[in-house]
Structure formats: structure tokens, C-alpha cells
Amino acid sequence: MNKMQKRVGIGLLVLSLGGGLVLGVSASDREKNEGKPRADVAPVQNTLYSTECGACHFAYQPGLLPARSWEKLLTGLGEHFGENAEVSPATLTALREYLTGNAADRVDHGRSRKINASILDGEKPIRVTETGYFQKEHRELSPHMREKNSKIGSLSRCEACHTQAAQGSFHEHEVRMPGEGR
Amino acid sequence: MKKIAFMLGWMVVPVVLADLHAATVDDLLAQYQRDGAGPFRAEQGQALLNQVNGSGSASEGNSCAACHTTDPRGAGKHVKTGKVIEPLAPAVNRDRLQDADKVEKWFVRNCKGTLGRVCTSQEKGDFLTFLTTLK
Numbered sequence: 001m002n003k004m005q006k007r008v009g010i011g012l013l014v015l016s017l018g019g020g021l022v023l024g025v026s027a028s029d030r031e032k033n034e035g036k037p038r039a040d041v042a043p044v045q046n047t048l049y050s051t052e053c054g055a056c057h058f059a060y061q062p063g064l065l066p067a068r069s070w071e072k073l074l075t076g077l078g079e080h081f082g083e084n085a086e087v088s089p090a091t092l093t094a095l096r097e098y099l100t101g102n103a104a105d106r107v108d109h110g111r112s113r114k115i116n117a118s119i120l121d122g123e124k125p126i127r128v129t130e131t132g133y134f135q136k137e138h139r140e141l142s143p144h145m146r147e148k149n150s151k152i153g154s155l156s157r158c159e160a161c162h163t164q165a166a167q168g169s170f171h172e173h174e175v176r177m178p179g180e181g182r
Numbered sequence: 183m184k185k186i187a188f189m190l191g192w193m194v195v196p197v198v199l200a201d202l203h204a205a206t207v208d209d210l211l212a213q214y215q216r217d218g219a220g221p222f223r224a225e226q227g228q229a230l231l232n233q234v235n236g237s238g239s240a241s242e243g244n245s246c247a248a249c250h251t252t253d254p255r256g257a258g259k260h261v262k263t264g265k266v267i268e269p270l271a272p273a274v275n276r277d278r279l280q281d282a283d284k285v286e287k288w289f290v291r292n293c294k295g296t297l298g299r300v301c302t303s304q305e306k307g308d309f310l311t312f313l314t315t316l317k
């Protein structure tokens with residue numbers, strides 16, 4: 001790490017600590033900060049992952065699935081939900097390190113913990129939509145919203161409704177359903 | 183003086199980028215020729231884009247055009263994820279065809295995913311020729 005990177009790193013640390021303090025004080029403070037989403041899963045900060053995986057789909061944050069799920073998914077990239085998503089061995093190693101190292105069962109973000117807690121020990125879901133927590137949170141959606149809304153298309157498209165999804169924030173008040181209102 | 187140098191600098195950038203994609207494509211075509219392929223024809227590349235493969239529907243991605251559209255100068259959209267795909271033609275998207283490894287990576291993924299097999303050197307050469315001849 002060179003000096004510049006160190007400085008930027010320290011700057012970011014101070015900023016994020018400061019942000020955490022501000023948001024942690026009270027509910028009214030949180031309201032004041034509306035519009036500045038508080039990440040409830042850690043946002044993606046890995047260029048390799050963003051480019052390799054985010055080129056085709058929403059770059060699901062590693063904290064949305066436990067490490068064993070990511071392991072399973074990465075062993076089957078040749079047949080990835082009906083598509084080929086092969087990567088080089090070196091890329092695969094790097095992706096595995098990032099995804100498993102920041103998985104739902106390895107981090108301390110609120111929503112990651114809840115997702116992880118909703119998965120039975122022996123289960124390795126490779127779709128976030130299969131997890132108990134996801135299903136509980138989306139159970140109020142009508143079949144029309146789930147499947148018939150062509151602007152959403154699939155519940156896998158987080159960003160279609162969750163306006164701050166890319167920042168790792170999935171709060172209900174940030175949801176805007178295309179053609180449906182809130 | 184600095185201003186002029188700055189402006190001139192920006193005028194040079196597109197030229198350099200254009201050269202870079204041309205050099206990358208030239209290298210790839212030369213490599214395909216060493217594999218025994220060629221000559222390359224743009225019409226064949228266009229036919230590959232539109233070729234319907236397998237028994238699936240367009241919404242399942244049965245052709246390259248299903249996601250990329252029939253005109254590589256326009257943006258496409260992934261049929262399953264809805265993600266926007268920027269234009270493939272370097273004439274309108276200078277980021278394209280600048281990195282040989284990246285080009286080959288996408289040929290592997292998309293040929294296997296859409297055609298169910300790797301593309302031949304002839305097919306890849308035809309396709310790159312088609313993309314680079316679009317104005």
C-alpha cells in the first residue's frame with residue numbers, strides 16, 4: 001500500500017466512522033439523513049466482482065448469501081442459471097476470496113445476519129430469492145407485482161424497485177415499484 | 183499555452199483509442215489466420231449475430247441479437263436480467279475491442295451460452311470484421 005492509498009484509506013475510515021455515529025444517535029437524526037442511505041448489507045467495493053459479475057446482472061452483495069452458498073455457486077459457473085459465466089482460474093480464486101470472505105455468515109451487517117439466520121444449516125441456496133428472510137420480506141407482493149409487471153420482470157432484479165440497492169441499502173422507504181407507486 | 187496543449191491533448195485521445203481497437207482487432211485476426219481461418223467477411227459476422235440457435239425462444243436468448251439487438255451500434259438489454267448492454271460497435275462505443283483477453287472471454291461465455299459450443303476462429307474473425315466495418 002503506498003502513502004496515497006493509506007491516506008485515502010484513513011480518510012474513508014474516518015468518514016465511515018463519522019457517518020456511523022451520526023446515524024446511530026436517534027431516529028430523528030436518521031430522518032434528517034433520509035436520502036443518504038445507510039447500508040444494511042456492505043456495498044460492493046471490488047472492481048473485479050463488479051466487472052466480471054455485474055456486467056450481466058445486478059452485482060449482488062456478498063453479504064446476501066452465506067459462504068457455503070457462494071462456494072456452491074462458484075463451482076458451477078459453466079452452467080450459471082442457464083448461461084455460461086466461466087472465468088479464468090485466477091479470477092475464480094479472487095472472486096471466491098472476496099465473496100466468501102464477505103459472506104452473510106462472515107460479516108456483522110444487520111440484514112446479512114437476518115438472511116443467514118433464516119437459512120437452515122444444511123442448506124446452500126444459490127438464489128437470494130430462495131432464502132426464508134427474502135421470502136418473508138416480499139410476501140406482501142401481489143402475484144401481479146411479482147410476475148406480471150414487465151418493468152420488474154423478476155424478483156431477482158433488486159435494482160428495479162430498490163432505488164439504493166447498489167449502495168447495499170434495501171430499506172422499505174426507498175422502494176419505488178415501476179408502474180405501481182410505493 | 184497550457185490551455186492549447188490541454189485542448190490538443192483531448193483531440194488526440196479519440197485517435198489513440200481508435201488505434202488501440204484497430205491494433206487489438208488486427209492482432210486477433212492475425213492469430214485466427216494462424217489457426218487456418220480467413221478470409222473474413224462482414225456479412226458472415228452479421229449472419230452469426232442473427233442466427234437462431236436451439237429450440238428456445240428469443241426471451242430465453244436463442245440468438246446473439248436477442249440481447250445485443252440486430253444493430254451493434256445501438257444498446258442492447260440482457261433478456262433475463264434486464265441489464266443494459268452498451269453498443270458493441272467501436273464506431274459508437276470506443277470502449278469496445280480494446281483488450282484481446284476481454285474479447286476472447288466474452289466469445290467463450292456467449293458462444294457457449296448461446297450456441298452451446300465455442301465459436302470457431304472463422305466465426306470470431308467474421309464477427310470482429312463485421313463490428314469494425316460498421317460506421
